[in-house]
Amino acid sequence: MHEFVALISQALLLGIGATLILDLWTLLLARGLNIPGANWAMVGRWIGHFPHGRFVHPSIAQAAAVPGEHALGWLAHYLIGVGFAALLLLICGLEWARQPTLAPALIIGVVTVAAPFLLMQPGMGAGIAASKMPKPNVARLRSLMAHSVFGLGLYGAGMFWAWVQELTA
Incomplete structure (x- = not known):
């Protein structure tokens, strides 16, 4: 039970931290380069239809x-x-959370791009890997970049929390 609690608490710290880093990156792109971020309301709408059997x-x-x-x-x-x-x-x-390394975090980030490519985009009408979007390669590149930044965020959050835990030990 103790290991499960440790896993959940570390996942919360790392996941929230990495997602926050991704959101800061998205904000930087929006403010600095006028590149809009994801519309999370549309994701909420998609999920909100699940209880009615609409996927x-x-x-x-x-x-x-x-x-x-x-x-x-x-x-x-x-x-x-x-x-x-x-x-x-x-x-x-x-142990990764105690001594984070870049490669596993970045690999997870890149591999998780499968989720929007194979689940979210098709479910929301954009096709597999954004194939029905007006500029599918741009959408694909943006997804890959975002998930790579998330992977870097996992590493950054891991380094931060390992440092905090070392200070408080």
């Missing part, structure tokens, strides 16, 4: 709005980040 939409923007979709989308964004951090810890072990 695939021709266009999520045309689907009926759901109450609280913006908050639901943001919550999902952070919970998914925590889930990916847990995956890293399940693969590498809790």
